[in-house]
Amino acid sequence: MLKKLKPGDALFQGIIYVLFGVFTLSCIYPFYYLFINTISSNDLSAAGDIKFYPQQIHFDNYSKVLRISGLSHAALVSVYRTLAGTFLTVGASAFLGYLFTKKEMWGRQIWYRSVVVTMYFSAGLIPWYITMHNLHLTNNYLAYILPTIITPFNIILVKTFVEAVPPSLEESAAMDGAGVLRSFWSIIVPLTTPILATITIFSAVNQWNSFIDTAFLMTDTKYYTLQFLLWRYLNESSSLAALIRSSPDMAASVQNMQTPTSVRMTVTMIVVLPILIVYPFFQRFFVKGIMIGAVKG
Numbered sequence: 535m536l537k538k539l540k541p542g543d544a545l546f547q548g549i550i551y552v553l554f555g556v557f558t559l560s561c562i563y564p565f566y567y568l569f570i571n572t573i574s575s576n577d578l579s580a581a582g583d584i585k586f587y588p589q590q591i592h593f594d595n596y597s598k599v600l601r602i603s604g605l606s607h608a609a610l611v612s613v614y615r616t617l618a619g620t621f622l623t624v625g626a627s628a629f630l631g632y633l634f635t636k637k638e639m640w641g642r643q644i645w646y647r648s649v650v651v652t653m654y655f656s657a658g659l660i661p662w663y664i665t666m667h668n669l670h671l672t673n674n675y676l677a678y679i680l681p682t683i684i685t686p687f688n689i690i691l692v693k694t695f696v697e698a699v700p701p702s703l704e705e706s707a708a709m710d711g712a713g714v715l716r717s718f719w720s721i722i723v724p725l726t727t728p729i730l731a732t733i734t735i736f737s738a739v740n741q742w743n744s745f746i747d748t749a750f751l752m753t754d755t756k757y758y759t760l761q762f763l764l765w766r767y768l769n770e771s772s773s774l775a776a777l778i779r780s781s782p783d784m785a786a787s788v789q790n791m792q793t794p795t796s797v798r799m800t801v802t803m804i805v806v807l808p809i810l811i812v813y814p815f816f817q818r819f820f821v822k823g824i825m826i827g828a829v830k831g
Contacts, residue, residue, distance in 0.1 A: 565810070568803050572596070576796040595800040604755060605763060605801070612742060612760040615678045619741040624734050626683045631692025632722050636714075646693075653686045663750055673754045677747060682740070688733040695729040696722060739809060764801050 571579040575590035583589070600606055633639055634646045656662075671677040699722065707717045723730070748762040 565806065568799050568806070572796065572800045572803050579799070580795040595796050596804070599797055599800040599804070604758065605760070607756065608758045608760045608763050609804070611675075611757065615675075615759060616738055616741040619679050619682055620734060620737040622679060622683050623685055623688065623737040623741075624730060627685055627688035627692050627733055628723065628726065628730055629718060630684070631689045632696050632718050633714075634689065634693045635696045649684065649686050649689060659750075666751055672751045673757060674751075675757060677751050678741070678744075678759075681747075682737070685733075685737070688736065691729055691733060692726065695726050699725050735813065738812065742805075742809060760801075760805055764798075764805050767798050767801055 567585075570586075570588040571584050572595050573591050573593055574584045574588040575592075576595070578584055578589055630649070634642060636642065639645075657665075666672060666677060666681075671680070703721050703725075704717050707721055712720065743761055745759060745761040745765045748757065748759050749765070752758060752762075
């Protein structure tokens with residue numbers, strides 16, 4: 535292709551390819567750096583000697599880190615939170631976005647504007663905490679689920695996407711006796727797969743990465759998420775070392791191999807890995823969904 539271009543155009547495209555190649559490598563390298571440090575000698579990793587390739591390869595870090603007290607349970611909490619929160623958020627966003635396109639909905643404009651206004655105004659951290667406390671959502675698993683069910687940005691995306699669906703499809707279904715729920719499930723959901731996949735990514739990443747709500751609302755360790763433990767490990771290395779030493783079956787590994795650096799990097803990799811695995815399956819829907827859902831007309 536470059537041979538068919540003029541020299542100036544070929545040079546320009548070559549520079550663009552190089553720049554985007556460098557940008558791509560700069561995005562990939564942090565994950566690669568984490569991975570090679572988790573499978574390399576922990577002493578070399580702690581000294582900062584692992585830069586571009588692994589040395590003295592081993593995979594003991596992953597099996598040993600998963601035996602840290604509370605880590606496996608925290609991973610389950612994060613998984614349950616992500617699955618339940620994403621399912622309810624996507625379902626509510628899809629149905630509300632669809633309802634807000636129906637002119638016969640009572641008070642449609644008022645309800646829609648009431649939802650959208652929450653994107654621009656917030657009461658602040660202290661009123662939020664007081665509200666959650668008064669609703670008995672401290673040390674309560676529902677605190678991870680209920681506040682995220684209604685997400686204005688997702689509703690706007692779905693509403694704009696549904697408005698591009700030809701009304702004649704629903705009119706034909708209505709003539710055959712289909713109600714609102716039937717039309718939504720049989721017509722709207724199949725046609726809005728790209729935008730639903732897009733908001734699924736948004737919701738899943740948000741649920742999986744969230745840890746601030748755990749820090750403020752949860753004092754019981756059984757509600758700790760994997761991300762909260764990672765945040766604590768990254769910010770309190772002394773607590774991390776104490777946690778490792780407190781586990782009897784980890785004592786030998788701490789003496790021989792494990793270091794706070796290796797554990798922090800391994801936990802970070804464990805946290806990032808599920809999203810890296812899931813995202814490619816939704817990527818083909820992402821661009822189409824976000825473009826159609828964000829642009830009206």
